[in-house]
Amino acid sequence: MAPEVSIIGAGIAGLTLALSLHTQGIPCAVYESRPEPQNIGGAVMLSPNSLRLFDNIGIYDGLKRHGYNFDTLYFRDLAGSLKETYPFGSVEKYGYSGLRVYRYQLIDLLLEKLKANGTSMHFNHKFSHVISESEDTVTWQLINGTTKTSSLLIGADGIHSRVRQYMYPDLSPKFTGMAGITAAVPTANIKLPSPDYKMPVTIMSPTHGAFVIAPQTPDASEVFIGKQKRMAEHSREGWEQVFADKEASIAFLREGAEVFGDIAVTATSDIPLEHVNVWPFYVIPKLDSWSSSNRRVLLVGDSAHCIPPSAGQGISQAVEDVVMLAILLGKGRSDKKDLGWWQQFRQARLQQILLLNARIDRRRLPKLLGSEEKDDDEQGFDLDWLYGINVVAEVERYVGGL
Ligand SMILES: Cc1cc2nc3c(=O)[nH]c(=O)nc-3n(C[C@H](O)[C@H](O)[C@H](O)COP(=O)(O)OP(=O)(O)OC[C@H]3O[C@@H](n4cnc5c(N)ncnc54)[C@H](O)[C@@H]3O)c2cc1C
Incomplete structure (x- = not known):
């Protein structure tokens, strides 16, 4: 039997990846350094682009019930005047309102599904380092000294990723x-x-x-x-x-x-x-590659990219990464060209979000950023490209087109 896929990190990227791989019929195991599911940082904002994907894996209805649904963020000055609105969702336009929900509730829903489908979850298991990588397998070690061999090792271990250290030993966030x-x-x-x-x-x-x-x-x-x-x-x-x-x-x-x-x-x-x-x-700089030279080690979520919070896209982008990757792997499309396409697609989108972040910051915090000037474009935000995308269709188009 071929060794399974190992995922390092049971954050939202790791758990969503495990569930998406299961949907593709790919067995995996998840290793998490913490003793139990993580509930850092209270509640999080989710926009239609990730809610659509959570709907596909069957947890949106539960999520929606636990959180606060809203469409618009309001920006006011000290006198109470409305200065700006920022769209975060719309059932009419995108099929989903924005949602603010506790991270642990999202994690619990993902874990419940993973438990039901028998995915092996290993809490209190901290990844240490990669020992060696061949054409077909990667051998790696936990800090307790246990050695494992997997078909793929996927680093979903966050901004301070140890898996990333294998590929970028000198990079610090x-x-x-x-x-x-x-x-x-x-x-x-x-x-x-x-x-x-x-x-x-x-x-x-x-x-x-x-x-x-x-x-x-x-x-x-x-x-x-x-x-x-x-x-x-x-x-x-x-x-x-x-x-x-x-x-x-x-x-x-x-x-x-x-x-x-x-x-x-x-x-x-x-x-x-x-x-x-x-x-x-x-933040981390744009990485040249999200996969190792033999493509047995991959990075997703915050370990591959970590963007500032202004547009509220950290989690939604991590979720897009892993859903797209799981489909490619499920279709057996993980050669250099395929992973290169995936990374390029993801990075192009992240680049657009970085530009959006900068525009948001310029408009909202002119003095704090050292400029007296407001952004001269006073247009509203057209975010169809961000919320309206169906990344599943994008991968299927790529796979079908070749
Ligand atoms: C306080 C706070 C509030 C936030 N609010 C928002 C928000 O409102 N909206 C939003 O979109 N984003 C928000 N973010 C950012 C968002 O949390 C991240 O973008 C997102 O969690 C990335 O998911 P991830 O799974 O890639 O990484 P993480 O959530 O960081 O998960 C990584 C997991 O890997 C585990 N791990 C790390 N090292 C190892 C190891 N060596 N071995 C095994 N396991 C390991 C960690 O314990 C963790 O469980 C917030 C972040 C913080 C800290």
């Missing part, structure tokens, strides 16, 4: 100097300017950055609140201390709250410690 400081609070705590006040909302100050409020439960009874902070880089241990110092994060969220008005003062008046998070924004 670059800290952008910014972190998101976030919390979850009951909506009932907040004094809204009016009963029909629209959220998710970002209140923008020319001097204090932006204060974000976004519902994240189906009935909008709980909201995420967040601000970005300029920070120096820390070592791994240093970040752990920053993450643990919840009081400092709460103090930062409260700092200058009055600038943003009663809504922010009340939102930060009583923040439960257990729902405070720090998200340091790291």
Whole structure:
């Protein structure tokens, strides 16, 4: 029997890949360093391009029930005037609204399906390094010393990927100097300017950055609140201390709250410690290749690319990566040309998102970015290319066309 595909990392990329491979009839095993499923960072935003894919694998209905559905992000100035809207979904246009849902709920739904189909999940199993790679197999090791041989080793192990080190030993993720400081609070705590006040909302100050409020439960009874902070880089241990110092994060969220008005003062008046998070924004440069020379080791999700958060596409892009890859593998199309096509397709899309991120940042944070100028294009955002795509059809077209 041919050795199975091994996936390193049980984050959203790894679990979605495992499920997508199963759909293609490809056996796999998942290895995760943590002792149990990971629930980092509270809730996440998902847009129609990934929700369509979650629908294909049968978890969208469950997800939708657990999260807050919305179509538009609202941007207001300190006086409360609406300055801009940003589309995040539309049933009419794309078949799906945007969704804000707890990461653990998405992970639980994926795990439930994987359990039902018998995929082997190995928590508390940390990948160490690749030992050797042949034309057909890759031999690698866990940090407990166990050695394994797989037909493919797929690194879905996040921004600080060890699998990537095999291909790029000298590459370190670059800290952008910014972190998101976030919390979850009951909506009932907040004094809204009016009963029909629209959220998710970002209140923008020319001097204090932006204060974000976004519902994240189906009935909008709980909201995420967040601000970005300029920070120096820390070592791994240093970040752990920053993450643990919840009081400092709460103090930062409260700092200058009055600038943003009663809504922010009340939102930060009583923040439960257990729902405070720090998200340091790291990026990696565009990689030459997402596969090793013999194509037995591949990278997906944040280990292959890590984009800044402005367009809310981190997870959705990781999901697109793995669904496309699973179809190619299922069709037996994983030679140099096929994987090259996949990588090029993915990177072209990521490049478009980086341009979108820059445009969003220019429009929303002109002073913080050191420029007095707003983007001179005041047009709305046309995001059909982002949300309307059917990546499954794209791969099928590629496979069918050759
Ligand atoms: C606080 C926070 C909030 C975020 N909010 C959003 C959001 O709202 N919307 C959005 O789109 N994106 C968001 N992101 C970014 C998003 O989480 C990532 O883009 C996405 O999770 C990438 O998925 P991934 O599976 O590639 O990597 P990860 O989610 O990082 O998963 C990697 C997995 O690999 C495991 N692992 C690492 N090393 C090893 C090893 N050596 N051996 C075995 N396992 C290993 C890790 O424990 C982890 O479970 C947020 C990130 C953070 C930190």
